[in-house]
Amino acid sequence: MIDKASRRLRAFYRTHLRYRLWRLRNWRRPYSDYYVDVVMGKLNAGLQHPAIGSDVVAHSTPMEMFDFLAPLGLRRDHCVVDYGCGSLRLGRPFIEYLDAGKYWGYEVTPEFLRIGRDKLPAGLLEAKRPNLRVIDERTLAEGRAANPDFIACWKVVSKVPEHLLDEFFRNLTGLLRPGGRILLEFSESDHRVKVSPMSWANPRALLLDHLERAMPGLEIRIHRLSGGAPPVIQKSVMEIALGAERPGKAAGSERALAEVDA
Numbered sequence: 001m002i003d004k005a006s007r008r009l010r011a012f013y014r015t016h017l018r019y020r021l022w023r024l025r026n027w028r029r030p031y032s033d034y035y036v037d038v039v040m041g042k043l044n045a046g047l048q049h050p051a052i053g054s055d056v057v058a059h060s061t062p063m064e065m066f067d068f069l070a071p072l073g074l075r076r077d078h079c080v081v082d083y084g085c086g087s088l089r090l091g092r093p094f095i096e097y098l099d100a101g102k103y104w105g106y107e108v109t110p111e112f113l114r115i116g117r118d119k120l121p122a123g124l125l126e127a128k129r130p131n132l133r134v135i136d137e138r139t140l141a142e143g144r145a146a147n148p149d150f151i152a153c154w155k156v157v158s159k160v161p162e163h164l165l166d167e168f169f170r171n172l173t174g175l176l177r178p179g180g181r182i183l184l185e186f187s188e189s190d191h192r193v194k195v196s197p198m199s200w201a202n203p204r205a206l207l208l209d210h211l212e213r214a215m216p217g218l219e220i221r222i223h224r225l226s227g228g229a230p231p232v233i234q235k236s237v238m239e240i241a242l243g244a245e246r247p248g249k250a251a252g253s254e255r256a257l258a259e260v261d262a
């Protein structure tokens with residue numbers, strides 16, 4: 001009985017109070033610091049996180065992102081950006097597979113990157129020289145100059161509050177170059193819904209609107225990874241390329257959207 005009440009109290013604190021109290025103490029810091037503080041607090045207390053840390057309790061396999069990209073024509077000499085790579089849970093198979101210097105991992109904090117780097121065997125780090133970067137204007141320009149073939153973003157947009165989605169999509173689409181593709185995994189619902197204290201499922205229309213504002217006229221296909229009809233939350237992936245690449249389609253013209261089964 002007491003256990004149940006204290007679980008409820010903790011859930012209420014995490015959902016309704018924790019961010020407000022953090023904001024009062026950290027009114028000048030960005031939201032991403034809140035995410036990092038909560039995750040690092042958990043790890044430092046010896047608890048596990050589903051994606052970040054040296055010992056994760058993930059619900060999905062570390063091959064999930066690699067297995068999605070491989071059939072799209074991924075090659076060893078391709079350049080891959082892992083945007084919101086965390087501590088390289090899904091990045092490691094790419095680091096192992098790609099040629100040296102072809103993997104770029106981007107994060108909001110050096111702390112997650114450090115955990116990821118420390119987990120890699122020294123031989124692998126030296127042989128493959130992954131580029132690990134904290135997101136800012138300078139590092140984004142560096143990544144763009146590397147001409148990424150794939151920009152993969154897995155389990156990240158679900159962590160972005162709505163008022164930061166425009167900035168998120170500006171940064172993400174800014175990495176796109178002719179011939180390149182963004183693969184954006186997202187939890188899909190019929191309206192924006194909070195699925196945990198720091199995670200949201202999004203309707204595709206909302207994400208498409210933000211994408212259109214960030215870069216008009218993109219070519220977009222949506223892959224459904226899991227079935228089920230609304231209101232069940234589904235796993236989907238948007239495949240995004242520069243619109244002008246479709247023959248006969250000018251950049252800035254109406255959005256091209258198709259749905260395919262993954």
Ligand SMILES: C[S@@+](CC[C@H](N)C(=O)[O-])C[C@H]1O[C@@H](n2cnc3c(N)ncnc32)[C@H](O)[C@@H]1O
Nearest residue numbers: 051084085086089090108154155156159160168
């Ligand atoms: C659930 S973790 C997923 C990490 C990794 N992609 C994976 O699947 O293992 C979400 C990650 O998104 C990052 N993130 C949150 N907001 C972000 C933003 N606005 N831009 C880029 N990354 C962000 C977090 O720092 C965190 O590492």
